Amino acid sequence: MVVGDPAELALWVIKGQRSASMPAGRYSTQMLQFGWMQPADAAALFSYLRSSFGNSAPLVDAATVAKALGQ
Numbered sequence: 001m002v003v004g005d006p007a008e009l010a011l012w013v014i015k016g017q018r019s020a021s022m023p024a025g026r027y028s029t030q031m032l033q034f035g036w037m038q039p040a041d042a043a044a045l046f047s048y049l050r051s052s053f054g055n056s057a058p059l060v061d062a063a064t065v066a067k068a069l070g071q
Contacts, residue, residue: 002055
């Protein structure tokens with residue numbers, strides 16, 4: 001999920017909306033919502049996660065997060 005579509009990641013983290021690509025029933029609890037985060041803050045967090053811990057996905061910009069959230 002972290003290295004996949006950044007728009008799906010934004011919806012999951014910010015609004016708690018599961019991606020259709022997530023296997024059903026894999027996660028028994030709902031993702032905590034971080035709706036208080038601004039798009040620039042969320043983009044920085046996602047970029048960190050996507051480029052750390054052995055990940056090498058492209059960085060995420062604030063415009064991508066804002067667009068995914070309909071802002």
